[in-house]
Amino acid sequence: MTIHQTIKAGIPDALRARDEVRLRTLRSLATAMTNEVVSKKRKPDEFLTDEEALVVLKRAANQRKDSIEQFTAAGRTELAEPEIAELAVIETFLPELMSKEEIRAIATEKLTAMDITEKKDAGRFMGSLMQELKGKADGGDVKEVVDSLLS
Numbered sequence: 001m002t003i004h005q006t007i008k009a010g011i012p013d014a015l016r017a018r019d020e021v022r023l024r025t026l027r028s029l030a031t032a033m034t035n036e037v038v039s040k041k042r043k044p045d046e047f048l049t050d051e052e053a054l055v056v057l058k059r060a061a062n063q064r065k066d067s068i069e070q071f072t073a074a075g076r077t078e079l080a081e082p083e084i085a086e087l088a089v090i091e092t093f094l095p096e097l098m099s100k101e102e103i104r105a106i107a108t109e110k111l112t113a114m115d116i117t118e119k120k121d122a123g124r125f126m127g128s129l130m131q132e133l134k135g136k137a138d139g140g141d142v143k144e145v146v147d148s149l150l151s
Contacts, residue, residue, distance in 0.1 A: 002050050003048075004047040004048045007029050011030065021085045021086060025089040025090060029056070029090070033047075036052065057090060057094055061090045064090065065087065068084055071083065095136070098137040100145060110128065110129055116150075121150075122147075122150050126143065129142060129146065130142060
């Protein structure tokens with residue numbers, strides 16, 4: 001069963017369990033995925049592949065993180081709490097991301113293989129590394145590691 005199918009199948013379970021946060025989050029994700037299917041010029045009753053669904057999930061997670069950051073900065077913790085709860089539900093569908101140490105090990109190996117020594121080649125190196133680590137590591141963490149290796 002794909003991620004999209006799992007999310008749609010989870011809606012009735014959340015309804016039965018009367019889990020309002022999970023229900024609201026799953027409905028929102030299902031809607032976002034249906035919108036993504038339509039934007040790809042396919043029929044609304046089709047399902048996304050897992051790779052396409054992960055893009056939608058990451059987008060939703062980033063939106064929640066941004067909202068949490070803004071609400072917290074404004075001192076509105078009562079508005080940040082539902083976003084935190086929704087983010088926790090979304091993260092159950094996302095794969096575990098690599099740690100900075102794991103990223104550093106791969107980046108060091110790739111740095112040697114590509115024979116990059118100067119900061120001016122950082123963009124090419126970063127692009128190559130992100131292609132290899134796509135979906136496995138956070139882009140911000142990868143950028144930090146690359147900056148530390150090339151400085």
